Amino acid sequence: MxxxxxxxxxxxxxxxxxxxxxxxxxxxxxxxxxxxxxxxxxxxxxxxxxxxxxxxxxxxxxxxxxxxxxxxxxxxxxxxxxxxxxxxxxxxxxxxxxxxxxxxxxxxxxxxxxxxxxxGARREFLDATEMALFNSYVLNVLSITxxxxxxxxxxxxxxxxxxxxxxxxxxxxxxxxQKAVSYARFSNPYAEAKAIAAYQIAAQVSEMDVTACFRVSDPKEYIPLVVAAHEMMKSASMLAEDARELEKTNDTVTRTPHKRDGSIAFKSKLLHNYETEDEFEQWYSNRE
The missing domain is CATH 3.40.50.10830 (F420-dependent methylenetetrahydromethanopterin dehydrogenase (MTD))
Structure with a gap:
């Protein structure tokens, strides 16, 4: 082991x-x-x-x-x-x-x-609740994309x-x-585009928070910046959710659970049986 x-x-x-x-x-x-x-x-x-x-x-x-x-x-x-x-x-x-x-x-x-x-680690804005919410938005983006x-x-x-x-x-x-969504294996091109948009928005949040936390000293300047950054992450999370909902509508959500021996099972139809990676990749490449 x-x-x-x-x-x-x-x-x-x-x-x-x-x-x-x-x-x-x-x-x-x-x-x-x-x-x-x-x-x-x-x-x-x-x-x-x-x-x-x-x-x-x-x-x-x-x-x-x-x-x-x-x-x-x-x-x-x-x-x-x-x-x-x-x-x-x-x-x-x-x-x-x-x-x-x-x-x-x-x-x-x-x-x-x-x-x-x-x-956005400024005391005037960030408490435990806001911290938990921000991380939930981040996880949503990282999971779905x-x-x-x-x-x-x-x-x-x-x-x-x-x-x-x-x-x-x-x-x-x-x-x-683009690297992230290649692993998500979206079938709907609109879902993939929404996921790309969600990822790109989330990637811009860090620069705003770095500015607010380290480059600006006036609370009247940095408080709106950290709030805006968190709103951007929330919007990115919602866009990612939109992408997943499109895949659900088409019954094409890719699922890749681990088996007991650590190998991966694959499927994209909720009520279908799991497939091998080769079978899944053949279906995925011919899905159009």
Missing amino acids: IKVGVVKVGNIGISTIIDLILDERADRDDFHIRTISTGSKMGQNEVNDIIRRVKKIDVDLLLFISPNPGARQIKHAIEEITKLNLPLIIIGDKPGERAIPFMKEHDLGYVLIRADAMI GVVRLLHEEIDKVLYSVKNKTPIVFPEIIVTA
Whole structure:
């Protein structure tokens, strides 16, 4: 049985479910997973503590998820963890793109999600309720546009390689809108277009929140900016929902659950039986 460790330093939208998407019904018997988290904080004390804890766990594969993997203290944590000589995949947001040379230098896999935007962390606006709502909007966008499927398929590939003791091909992915929807496997072109629009809107939220949180000091300027950014994410979430509803209307929602042995089943008709990947891909390529 393969042992997977998940290390969460700070929080991005996908952090809350990254350790769930590999075993969505809790019935896989080919691996088990353990999670270590610093919660919302990512300061030096938290990073030092997480390094100590990671060195004590017995795992075959590590997933490391954090905002901005290129930040000084996060990079330090990654450097220390690489000394364990374990397969390591970094999951981050758009600012992490600046750390790609560093990750390549250390032979790390990475998935960097542009639509997993920074939250509007201003005290005048952000309370626990607003935080939860924002993350629910982000998860809606990432789930429907294909990011969740991209993550579990790419992580599964590495997990299978570890399990079968075959050479590992790590993901090196910047998740653009087009990349995300290629995993969503939409059948309706209008649904796909709505999903692309949703992803692109979500990807713009981070720049607004960075400006509001770090570049503007007047509350009369930054409060409207963080509110606007959250409204954009809500609109992106609603557009993503529209895309899924179109697929439901056509009975073409793609479903890819894990079997007990970790393999994937495929189907796009709700009442049909599951198919093999080859059968599904043949149907998908001939659907018109």
